[in-house]
Amino acid sequence: MLELKNIDASYGFLQILWGVTLEVGDGEFVGLVGPNGAGKTTTLRTIAGLLNPSGGEVLFNGERMNDVPAHMATRKGISYISEDLNLFVEMSVRDNLLMGAYTIQDRDVQLETLDFVFELFPRLKERQSQLAGTMSGGERKMLAIARGLMSNPELLLVDEPSLGLAPHLVTDVFNSLQRLQEEGVTILLVEQRVNATLEITDRAYVLEQGKVAMEGPSSELITNQHVKNAYLGI
Numbered sequence: 001m002l003e004l005k006n007i008d009a010s011y012g013f014l015q016i017l018w019g020v021t022l023e024v025g026d027g028e029f030v031g032l033v034g035p036n037g038a039g040k041t042t043t044l045r046t047i048a049g050l051l052n053p054s055g056g057e058v059l060f061n062g063e064r065m066n067d068v069p070a071h072m073a074t075r076k077g078i079s080y081i082s083e084d085l086n087l088f089v090e091m092s093v094r095d096n097l098l099m100g101a102y103t104i105q106d107r108d109v110q111l112e113t114l115d116f117v118f119e120l121f122p123r124l125k126e127r128q129s130q131l132a133g134t135m136s137g138g139e140r141k142m143l144a145i146a147r148g149l150m151s152n153p154e155l156l157l158v159d160e161p162s163l164g165l166a167p168h169l170v171t172d173v174f175n176s177l178q179r180l181q182e183e184g185v186t187i188l189l190v191e192q193r194v195n196a197t198l199e200i201t202d203r204a205y206v207l208e209q210g211k212v213a214m215e216g217p218s219s220e221l222i223t224n225q226h227v228k229n230a231y232l233g234i
Contacts, residue, residue, distance in 0.1 A: 001026045001061060001186055002047065002155055008055035009039075009046050016042045018210045019056070024155065024188050029181040031197040031204035031218060032190045033231065039210040040190040041083070044157045047188070048080035049073035060155070075103050079153035081144050083160040089133030093124055093143055096132050100150030110150070117146045120179055138169030142176055149185070156180065159190045174200055194231035198222040 002024040009017040016039045024030045032040050045051040047058055049070040058065040088096050101110040118125035121142050141161050148156055162170040178200055181187055191197045198204055198218040206214040221227050
C-alpha cells in the first residue's frame with residue numbers, strides 16, 4: 001500500500017531524513033519508533049503531503065505522491081492525526097466528527113461512517129453533544145482518531161497518541177488502535193513508548209538520526225539487545 005524509497009526531507013537548509021525506506025502493507029499495523037528528533041513526525045508529514053521530500057519517492061497504491069498536497073492526499077485515502085490534534089474546541093463531538101468527513105459528498109455515507117465510528121468509540125456516542133474543548137485528554141485523542149476515520153481512509157497515520165496522557169488513558173487509546181486494525185484499517189504509528197508500541201504492532205522501524213537503523217517483526221525487535229539497551233532500559 002505505502003512505500004517510501006530513499007526519502008530525504010528538509011526544513012530549509014536543515015536536513016532531517018536521510019534515505020528513509022519503509023513500507024506498510026494492506027491491513028498492517030506498523031510502528032515507527034526512535035528518540036526525539038529522529039525524524040518520526042517528519043516522516044509522517046512527508047507521507048501526508050505536508051512536506052515535499054527533497055529526494056526519493058513516496059508511493060501510495062503505486063501512485064507517486066511526492067508533489068501531492070495534503071488535501072488531495074486525504075482524498076486519495078491518507079488520514080494524518082497529528083500530535084496537536086487540531087480539534088474544533090468550540091464545536092460538539094458530533095460536529096467535529098462530521099468535519100472529518102468533508103471529502104465525502106454523500107450524506108448517507110457520512111452518517112453510515114458516523115455510526116461505525118460510534119460503534120468503535122461508544123464513549124464518543126455518549127458525549128456527542130459535548131463541546132470538544134471540555135473533554136479529557138484521553139477523550140480528545142480518541143476524538144482525533146475517530147475524526148481521522150470519518151474520511152474512510154485506507155491508511156491512518158497516527159502521531160504520538162500517548163503524549164501527555166496518564167498511563168491508564170494511554171491503554172485506552174492503544175486499545176482503540178488495536179480495534180481499528182481488527183476492523184481492517186491500515187495504521188502507521190509514531191510513538192515514543194517503544195515497549196507498548198512493539199507489543200501491539202505487527203512490524204516496526206527504528207529511526208535514529210533521520211535514518212532507518214533497524215526494522216523487523218515487533219516480536220523480534222522487542223527482544224533485540226540494542227532496542228533493550230537504548231529504549232527499554234534493560
